[in-house]
Amino acid sequence: MDFYKAVDVQPAFVRMTAEVRSRLESLLFSRYPNCEWACFFLFGTRRTHEGLLLTIVDLLEPGEGDLDAESDIVSFSEPYTLRAALRKQDSGFSVGTFHSHPEGCWPKPSRLDDDMDGYYAEYFPLFGLSDTYFGLIFSRDEYGQVTFSGRGQSGSVYFRVTALLTIGDSELRRDKAFSLAAAEDITDSFQDRLGDMYGAKAAQRLKTCRVAIIGVSGTGSPAAHVLARAGVKDFVLVDPQRLAPSNLERVHGSSRSDFDIDPPPYKVAVVRDLLLSINPEIKVECLAGNILQNEVRDALANVDLILCCTDTNHSRTAVGELAYRYLIPTIDVGVIFEAEAGLVTGEIGRITFYSPGSPCAYCLGAVNSWKAAVELMTEEEKALRRVQAADAVARGEAPNGYWEDVPELPTVGHFTTLAGSLIASYAIGWLTGKFTAPHRSIEFNILEPGFGYVGFDPPARCDCICQTLIGYADQGAFASVVSAPEHWPPVRRIGAAER
Amino acid sequence: MTDDVTARVQSELARISIPTLLVSNPDAVIYYGLPSTITASPTDVMVLVPAGYPQTMLDLAFLSAGSPLLGILKGQPQQTLTVGGRTWTQVSYHPHTNGGAPPWDPTRHGFHTYIDEVLSWISIRR
Numbered sequence: 001m002d003f004y005k006a007v008d009v010q011p012a013f014v015r016m017t018a019e020v021r022s023r024l025e026s027l028l029f030s031r032y033p034n035c036e037w038a039c040f041f042l043f044g045t046r047r048t049h050e051g052l053l054l055t056i057v058d059l060l061e062p063g064e065g066d067l068d069a070e071s072d073i074v075s076f077s078e079p080y081t082l083r084a085a086l087r088k089q090d091s092g093f094s095v096g097t098f099h100s101h102p103e104g105c106w107p108k109p110s111r112l113d114d115d116m117d118g119y120y121a122e123y124f125p126l127f128g129l130s131d132t133y134f135g136l137i138f139s140r141d142e143y144g145q146v147t148f149s150g151r152g153q154s155g156s157v158y159f160r161v162t163a164l165l166t167i168g169d170s171e172l173r174r175d176k177a178f179s180l181a182a183a184e185d186i187t188d189s190f191q192d193r194l195g196d197m198y199g200a201k202a203a204q205r206l207k208t209c210r211v212a213i214i215g216v217s218g219t220g221s222p223a224a225h226v227l228a229r230a231g232v233k234d235f236v237l238v239d240p241q242r243l244a245p246s247n248l249e250r251v252h253g254s255s256r257s258d259f260d261i262d263p264p265p266y267k268v269a270v271v272r273d274l275l276l277s278i279n280p281e282i283k284v285e286c287l288a289g290n291i292l293q294n295e296v297r298d299a300l301a302n303v304d305l306i307l308c309c310t311d312t313n314h315s316r317t318a319v320g321e322l323a324y325r326y327l328i329p330t331i332d333v334g335v336i337f338e339a340e341a342g343l344v345t346g347e348i349g350r351i352t353f354y355s356p357g358s359p360c361a362y363c364l365g366a367v368n369s370w371k372a373a374v375e376l377m378t379e380e381e382k383a384l385r386r387v388q389a390a391d392a393v394a395r396g397e398a399p400n401g402y403w404e405d406v407p408e409l410p411t412v413g414h415f416t417t418l419a420g421s422l423i424a425s426y427a428i429g430w431l432t433g434k435f436t437a438p439h440r441s442i443e444f445n446i447l448e449p450g451f452g453y454v455g456f457d458p459p460a461r462c463d464c465i466c467q468t469l470i471g472y473a474d475q476g477a478f479a480s481v482v483s484a485p486e487h488w489p490p491v492r493r494i495g496a497a498e499r
Numbered sequence: 500m501t502d503d504v505t506a507r508v509q510s511e512l513a514r515i516s517i518p519t520l521l522v523s524n525p526d527a528v529i530y531y532g533l534p535s536t537i538t539a540s541p542t543d544v545m546v547l548v549p550a551g552y553p554q555t556m557l558d559l560a561f562l563s564a565g566s567p568l569l570g571i572l573k574g575q576p577q578q579t580l581t582v583g584g585r586t587w588t589q590v591s592y593h594p595h596t597n598g599g600a601p602p603w604d605p606t607r608h609g610f611h612t613y614i615d616e617v618l619s620w621i622s623i624r625r
Contacts (some may be wrong), residue, residue: 292551294501305519317554317605331589362606369556369603370596376551388577388591401558401593466604478510480503481605 009053012152012159013302014043014136015327017356017470018168020056025146027061028138038067038074038099041083044473045094045132045154046326048298052152052159054134055327057093057471060084073112074099078081081123092475095120096134096152107137107149107178121153147178158388167329167355170401171433172304174208190279191231202432203231209304209431212236214291214319218272218416219333219423220309221252224425228282235275236285236299237268240489250413265499272494289491291318292484296491297326304312304431306330307423313361313372316352320360324466325476329355329430333423335411344447349419349440351426358440359458360466362481374406378487415446419423464494500526504552511609519610522583525618527561529583530612531614536622538567545587546610557613560620561587573598573625592620604613 017022031037040060046053065079076097079420088095097120101107109117117135120329125131134152141147150161166173188207195203210233213220216239243264248254251267253274258264268286275282289296292314300306301320308319311334319330331353338346352364361367374382384401391400429435439455446452460467469476500508500523508528512519518531526548537547545561562568564586567577574592581587594600594616595608 293548314551314554360606362604367554373549373551373555373558373603376549376555378550381550383616392591397575398597401591401596401598477503477506479606480507480553482554483504483551485555486500487550 009151009160011156011162012054012134012150013051013163013165014056014150015052015159015165015167015471017057017327018166018171018173020059021166021173021400023059023061024098025138025140027059028098029103029140032100032140033103033142035058035072036074036100036102038062038076038097040076040080041096041098042087042091042093043096043128043134044325044471044475046298046301047154048301049295050298050302051162052132052154052157053301053326053472053473054094054096054152054161055471057091057327059098060087060095060487064283072102074116085124085127086363088124088130092128092130093472094132094134095124096136098136098138101137101139103139104141105139107139107147109135109137109151112136134159134161136161138167146175148175149178163302165302165327167327168433169355170436171428172329172431173433174205174210174304176208190229193229198428198432204435205432206231206428207233210234210236210302211427211431212238212300212303212306213271214238214296214306214308214315215265215310216251216414217241217249217309218411219245219311219335219420220307221250221254221267221271221274222420223307223309223333223424223427224271224275225252225278226421227427228278230424230428232277233281234283235272236303237271237285237287238289238291238296240288240290241266242266245269250411250416252417254479261499264419266494267493269494269499273499279373286494287491288494290484290488291315292482293488293491294484295493297322300328301326303328305427307427308332309420309423311335312375313367314375314482316361316366317372320362320466321481323358324360324470325472325480326355327356327471329353331423331426331430333419335415335419337411337415338410345446346443346445347415348443348445349415349422351419351423351437353426353430353437353440356470357460357467359460360464360481363460363464363466364441364458370404371406376485378485396407402485418446500548500552504548507553508548508551508610511611514611515614517614519582523525525580525588527582527584530614530617533614533618533621535568537571537624542566542568542621544621546613546617553605553609554608557608558593558595560592560617561589564588568621571624572620573623574620594620 042057044055062308068075121133132154136150138148152159164175191203236477322328334350336348363423385403389403392399426437440457444452465479520529530544549555574590577589595603
């Protein structure tokens, strides 16, 4: 395979945990400044409409004699190569190579690298089902700045790695692949205050990240609003609903004039227009759909962070799964009001951080199985179950095996705006690495002394799949925990001029 | 069923030693030849793959229309359904809501655990 001759090349995105990234750099630069080093790695994949997502499952670190220690350049031994091929065959994943170039050298593939990648792209598909191979090159300069390049092949399709996303508990990094092009101008006057507070690097980081907001109503629209003003320029907005009159009270960007057209606009279009009014340079991908649907999941493959603002059981489950299988981190938010004797007694917010290795929604006990089932049921099944419940009562039996009402919990704009702004704040901290939330799970009640603050860091259940399927991507489908029901309408992509 | 759901169900069925069949339109699993202490001959049980599975819990069970177990086991016989070329009668059996099984958890439960519930169910008179 002639990588260097490939013409039609599609983008690929690589995701890895900060723990793997740290081990990788220690290994690759262990013979610096003059000598290279390398390893094989296992990775999961997902083909999307944008390109290919690679999720690093693990490094297959070399043992003694696996690489030629006498050589300045990389030379893999046959036993090491065969061992990697057999791991590929047994696991169902793909195998690739990481190697370094000497300090200060560009991470551009040499002709020798072309030969190596060409050989492995033909060799590894002979083992197991996957026909995907990738090779990535890293180098570091004397100031510690790391750059990389990467390319690969899946079947007959060629890819170039455009971004490397590293997911840590305290920082979410995005590194662009090496390019000789001049760096983008980083100044933006409306970010001055933010730059003063967090530094120019943090301000630049916000400009280069891509944030997805699932649910753009009460909490999602203020979160988008705050992030746009902070300098975020790339959004994916997901919500299946059109604006309703009752939404005016809490959806940022909505106005009475939205109801001059029939039907009223999609919520994603309303929030998109708000973001563009703040900064016309913002790029917004609008999807009228649900997080469980494949087209939406594809759009999430290349985001830095998801803000999950739907407060539904199936969304919480989905973002937990995206965190461990696809290495996509999320901040989830929900709000609830409590009342007694005609008075409001609680305005309660709950924020949860999901990342690879953190407990999933089931570990946290954050999913109500019955409510989740109702969220995904057809209207016909709901009606049938209500009838069967009534029949059960008539027979003197308990109705709850058939049906149990799930009351819709009302929320109001002042508090959803507060909660949405709060998660935008934590998003800024996580994306820039400037501050972190004190706990993985936070609850607060603004009507209680001390805001009723409770922070906790529950461990994952030791036998849970969220701890064993990290980075499995599509190859972990055998243990998927949620799926889109077929009766949901297909995802609709809302065009730039469409409302 | 989506590819993910198909992969998941097939993975669960691979963990069961008795014969099973995954059918579509409607999506369902048939457990073949389950032993019951009530009848001398083994029985087949069909369970639908619900919309949104595996987050949506497995619920209900179907016995072959005319099965001698209908009316004997816990749960009210309901409507009939044709699956895999056979007619089945739904029985209102709800292990994960009020039937004694733990709350549904898709990180632990599936067709490979539902069979345990079904095996208990078909050996106890109502």
